[in-house]
Amino acid sequence: MEVFMRNLPLHLADGALQRQLQPFMDRLSITDYMAEKQRNRTTGHITFLREVDGKKFLQHHGEETPPRAPVFQSQHRHPTSRARLTLMGKQVYCKLSDRPPHELTLKTIKHEATQQTHEAPADTNKTIEATELNCGYYTFKDGRLTFTAEWAAAERCLVKFAQRSLLITLTRRKVQLRIPFQSIVELVWWQDGNAAVTLSWAPTILASQTPDDKLTAEFSMFSIGNRIRANQQQRVEAIDKDHARISPSCLVYHFKGIPNAITRHENSDFQSEMFRMTQKQLFIVTRYHFGYQLACAVRFSDAASSLRNQLGQYNTNGTLPFGLLFLLQALVANSYLHPTTVSALARKLAQRFTEAKRDGNDEAPISVDAFKKLFDWIDYKTPYGDPAMFEVDGIMEYLEQAERLVRQGSALRLKLFGETRERARIFKVLVTPTRLTFHGPELEPMNRVLRKFPDNESFFIRAQFCDENGQDLFFNAKISLDAIYDRFKSVLSNGIQVAGRLYKLLGFSHSSLRAHSAWLSAPFVHQSNLQIPDLIVMNLGDFNKIQSPARRAARIGQAFSETPYAVDLDESKVKVSRIPDVERNGRVFSDGVGTISPGAADAVYNVVPQSKGYPTCFQIRWAGAKGMLSMDPRLEGNKICIRPSMVKFESNDRQLEICDMASKPMPMVLNRQLIKILEDMGAPEEWFLDLQSREVQRLRGITATVYNTASFLKSQRIGESIHLDKFLRQTEAMGIDYRRDAFLRGAVEHKARIPVRKGMTLFGIMDETGFLKEGEVYITYDKKDRHCEPPGPGKVILTRSPALHPGDVQVACNTIPPDGHPLVQHRNCLVFSKWGARDIASMLSGGDLDGDVFHAIWDPDVVTVVTTFGPADYARVPPLELDRPVVSADMAAFFVDFMRTDHLGVIATRHMILADQREDGTLDQDCITLAELHSSAVDFSKTGRAVELSQLPRSTKWRPDFFAPGPLITIYDKSAIAMDEHIAPRDNEDDEDNDEGPRHRYYASDKILGQLYRAVDEQNIWAHDIRMATKTGGPSFWDQLLMALKERVSTIGPVEWEHRSDEAHSIRHAYEDAIHGVMIDCAEYPHQPLRELEVFVGFIMNKTGVQTHRQRDRSIKLKDEFERITTWITKEMRNPTSVSGYTSPLDALELCLACLYVGCEKEHREVRPGHRSSPQDLESFKIVAAAALLRELKLLERGTSGQQYAYGGGYVGVSGGIRRK
Incomplete structure (x- = not known):
């Protein structure tokens, strides 16, 4: 029932109105209602869940209309009503509304009524x-x-x-x-x-x-x-x-x-x-x-200015290496030390370096790696802190100690932290609304610009533009960010000064633009030529004809794409030829894809890691071209073929750079947009619910057996580089329960999205042979890692993310080529036909073949019942162009405009809300409009034409319940993930920090997304099924494992490990330094490092349960870095240098055993309250060591056949012919 109110206080909003009405409702014992009123209006409504409550309210507070007077006595056309409700001194008139209550309002009240028992008690603050x-x-x-x-x-x-x-x-x-x-x-x-x-x-x-x-x-x-x-x-x-x-x-x-x-x-x-x-x-x-x-006589700002001049002078004179100067400036900028202290520290360092040069010592007295440790050691100043930590003598003493530790493991550290042909060490600057902070150096994948200027990496920095906490600046209609964006533009235009160098805008790739990150460079001399940003860009290619800032930025950005691997085509004797595009009806079927011969592919295989296998598709950058190269076995010799659609500008560069490759298939997971479109296409509800049910059953069974656990870890690629799944199986065979170790339990408690078993995500390429007919595709991928069989002939659903338009999901026919056909040699890709009126890729959210990945589903339960809709066909929008050449300031303005108008998330969210509320779902006209606006927003990086939020169809404050914030993930310690019950905040307008985002009310959605959301009690699953009760007491997991392994080692031979203890400690320190570095480098804010567990599983946790796009990108980097570090460390353990000068098959066993014992030692680090980012007690090293030891044991046990190994007697440099893998 709805009640209409008039004469309400003008400036009262609905939250305040709800509170004003509360005493009246309490007296009438009415609990389930909602008051609504917009600011600057005097009318409002109250919706009651139960009609009886509405009638009760009107009985006590409804306006009274006196009896109509005789006509000859009436001076008014209508009798005057009497108000029976007073709010804030105003007489408020209430009566039955002339309209029925809104359905969403009733749903919301009902939903909130069920949540009231979980609401947190009010916390009074003064x-x-x-x-x-x-x-x-x-x-x-x-x-x-x-x-x-x-x-x-x-x-x-x-x-x-x-x-x-x-x-x-x-x-x-x-x-x-x-x-x-x-x-x-x-x-x-x-x-x-x-x-x-x-x-x-x-x-x-x-x-x-x-x-x-x-x-x-x-x-x-x-x-x-x-x-x-x-x-x-x-x-x-x-x-x-x-x-x-x-x-x-x-x-x-x-x-x-x-x-x-x-x-x-x-x-x-x-x-x-x-x-x-x-x-x-x-x-x-x-x-x-x-x-x-x-303040002291010397003001802080004056001391900071003096320090900058001092560091600039040191840089000009070569007194200190730039890496140290950068970090010295960081000590002040990042609020570690007072400028006068840093100035004195710089003088002390300068003295040490001068003395070293005078003594003919070329080695730096204090290295950058040692100085970086200072940022973990210096604490915040606290009431009971140690003053010596902030004095120059104490700092120098720590630096000398740190340098000794670094030198002990220098060879290993060089492999872990040093530059390679795939990675460079790059400094980073965070630009926030109030400050600049300095970080690094971090290992960054190579790009074309860095590759052109080896040994000059310190003249390039990455600038990340973000909020104070490291996250993106979020749109809020109540807060203007204009001043902040003006500041960002000023920083990009004027540059960043660091220790006498001025870094100015150079460029940014498309992915770094999305992440609000840009490359800057300072002037330097390379091969006798001065290099400044404009000259560097000029030598990348010819951009003079491009007068659109957006397009110019995109073209220059190609040179900043991460390309870890590169092939010199001249050295490899690979020829480049141009071939025409396949065009029809104004459509380019070959948009972004060329070909590569098997011979040229061999040149690529020589530079990529063996773990990548032998892919047949490569995402590349070459000269001014970008896109995919698919292997064509019909091509002879060493050749790559480039199409016009791949070439974006002219360049003389001769290196073929590899961004990515189709080395393995990617599992397909369902997202909300796709689920809604499939529902509107007629996909049965039972199909979605069954998928979820099976995944829930799998989750419930994860810890039921070690086999299930190992299978789960393998499917999620957790601990892949150390063979963690095999490690757990072997510990089970020894009768040891991994669940007794909290860290290993934490690795299992890692959530994944619902996968589609009969589905896959693959790179798209074109059938060069012409075998596939119109509407046909060919899906092929490797079946290892327990993937199901690729689909046979028949219908498949194809789509691409993000999909908002109902026509972004299409059905095609999978066709299998005959044995011996060139297409059969392809792996891990989706091959599209070159025939037809329109290419299928462009129908799928406007996709092309320059590196896009596509989703395929072939489950007959859904493929055979869905009805497809016509694909979107948006007109091409020309980019905004200037009437003059584009200059650096235009690029800076475009970069900031992108941040200012980056509303993709807002548009996608509104689309999902309206699709849930409207009868026609995604087919509703407002949803169609939002899909087109989303497409325009995606293209903003190419066109420079922004989507204004005023163009969006309006929505209400009601949201479906599947948008409600999820259970919070709280990491109580480094290894245990606890899921707290989410408690919705009270709608309290007096809490002024509540306007950081809009307030929403939630209703129970009756569409499939709502059903899926409510079908699973996630907390119950994790609390009662996955976290199985573990026996406590008795020996720990690691005590049991050490005893069991010691016994197994004794059957191999008389193995001693104590003499390798120092070597093991060096390996542990190098490993933990590397892991801690990743915990900082991949964190959104360096002062809040990731947990070791997040690094170990390669997944950054978000407390809302949903990763941001930046967290998703960083999770990929996290997984790659952990794999790189553990691969190197395992290699060091299993390929040691001989202590005696003679090699023995037992050398590796000794070192692995030493590393395990050292890893099980407790490193007693002082843990101080409020400490910045100390690694404290890292726990994963012993897991890496144990896994390496078990692999080594298995290798030796296989080779002994009952014989024992003995020391000595071998030839120098011979390892007995055992091959380790």
Whole structure:
């Protein structure tokens, strides 16, 4: 039932209206209702779930209409009603609405009613009044922690610990600081009202002034113009100009509670809040009487400027290597040390380097690798911290110790951390709304530009543009980001200064543009020629004819695509020829694909790892061409054939660069968009539910047997490089239960999306032979890794992600070529026909063959029943062009415009919501419109034409329940993943940090996505099925394993391992340094490293349960890096150098056993509260060592045949003929 209300307070919103009505509803015992009202309107509605409640409400509060007076007495046409409800002093008139209640509203009330029992109890918080706000840093004065104020605002401010953030509001300036609890390292307070918070990243600063207000001039430095809408807050770089000078590096904020509000006899609001936050344990809260002082004679900003000049001078004179200068600047920029301390440290280092040169020692006294360890060692300044950690002598002592450790394992470290022909060490800069932070060097895959300038990698840096916490800046209609995007544009246009070098914009690949990352370079000399960004770009190819910033950026970006492998075509004697495209009806059937002969493919096989096998399709960059090369066995000699559709610009480059290759098939998983389209095509609900049910049963059985566990790990490619699945099977054979080890249990508790068993994801290429007829395809892939058989002849569903238009999913006919046909030699690809009126690839979300991957499903339960719809056919949109040549500033503007208008997620989400709510689903006209807008947004990187959010069809605030935030994943320790019950926040408008995103109300969707969502109690599965009860007590897993392996080793021969203990320690330290480096490099924010478990499984966890696109990309890098590291480490363990000078088959066994014993030792590292990013106790090394030992044992046991090995007696350099694999 719906009730209509009029004469409501104008500025009341629905959340506040709901709270105003609550006392009246409580008195009437009404619980299930929803109040709705838009701001700036005086009318609203109340929807009651039950009609009886609505009638009860009207009986008590409905407007009363007096009896109609006689006609001769009436002065009004209608009698005057009497209100019986008063809200905020206003008489509110309520009556039965003349329209029925909205169906979605009723669904939402019903859904929320079922959730009420899970709602968190209200947590009362109080606002603290403070007399001043200061920004500065801590120092130790006579051993006492003392706050130094570098910026002060002696004015009234309000301090509130809200739901997710600490909010500090300067009331006169109307400026608010939002400090997420996640960023607070420690809150220190004393009962006199003084409190200070140490932050790991800078706060969000919001200004509420409108352009017409008096204080607008205060923000003129941020270029805020008339783009700000009424009632929008403006996100700014700093509170004012003085704050901007020090806020990037000063991350301690101090406030002073009003003294007269504090008494001895009872807790003030200030003290109550301090005790409340202590009990909540959201961050460290310490009661400590810290000191306070005003800024020193040398201001922080002046000291920082002086340091930059000093480092620039050292760079010019060659006093210190640039790597150290970069890291010295990082110590200040990243808020580790005061500039005066870093200046003194730089002088001390300069002295050491000068002495080393004078003594003829070419080796650097302190290496970059040793200096990087400093960033893990230096703690935040805390009340009971060690002052020596922040003094030059203590720092130098640590650096010398770190250098000794680095040199002990220098040979191994060179293999793990050194540059190779596939990777380069690159420094990285994070550009946030308030600061620049410096990181690295990190190993980055090679690209064309880096390959052109070997030994000059330090002149290139990657700049990542992001929010303070490392995530993307998210659109929020209530907050203008114009000032922040102006800042980003300024950084790109003016460059980044690092230790005397000025890095300016060079370019960005399409993937790095999506990730909001760009390459910058500083001037350098290569082969006697000065290299600056414009000259580097000019030598890449001819871009002069391109007058579109978007297209020019895309073409230059080809040179920045990650290409780990490259073949010199001249050295390999590979010829390049041009062949025509296959065109018909204005369609290019061969769009983006060329051919390669078997002979030329051999040249590629020589440079890619053996683990890639012998793929027949390669994604490449060559000169100005990009796309795929498919092997054509009919081609003779060494030849590649390039088509016009592949060539984007002219270039003289002669290297064939490999981006990717079809080395193995990719499993197909269902996503929400595809599920909805398939439902609209007539796919039966039972098919989806059965797929999910089978996957749930598989999950439930993961830990039932070790066979199931091993199969799961193999299917998810977890621990693939160390043969983790075989390791678990062998431990079971020895009677040892892996579930007794928490870390190994954690590796199993790794979630995956629902796969389609009779489905696959493959690169697309064209049938060069013409065998396939119109509407036919050929699906082929390797069957290893327990993949099901490829499909036989018959119908297959084809699509490509993202699919939003109902015609983005089509049905084709899979056709098998006869034995001996050239197509039979292909592997791991989807071959499209060259015949027909329109190429199938273009029907699938506008796909082409330049490296796109396609999804195929051949399950007869769905293929035979679906009805297809006509494919989308969007007109080609010409790119925006200038009437002059494109310059670097245009590229910078385009890069920032892409960030500003990157609304793909918003469009896709709205499409899913409307498709769920509308009768026709994805066929609804608004959904069709959104699909076209999504296509236009995808093409923005090529056309420069943005999609404005005002173009989107409107939606309500209701969302289907499958959009509700999922169970939170909380990692309680390094190995155990716990799934907390999600508790929805109260709809509380007084909590000002609630407007970080729109508030949504959820209803139970009756479409298939809602059914799938509600069909699985995920928490119950993980808690009761996968986490099986494990016996505790008795020897640990590792104690049992050591005893069992010791016994097995004794049957091989008299193996001693203690003499290899130092070597094993070096290998462990190198491994753990590499793993910790990946934990930092792949994290969104370096101050919050990934967990070791995430590196081990190659999957970055997201607390909402859904990975962001950046987390997905980084998870791929994570898995590759873990494979690279463990492959190298295993190789070192199993191919040791001989200690005696003679080789023995037992050398490898000795070292593997030594590594296992060393790995089981507890490294007692001091774990300090609030410590930045120490690796603490990493646990995976012993797993790698044990797996290597078991492989070595198996090899030797196979070769002994009852014989024992003995030491000595062999020839130098001969290993006994055992082949390790």
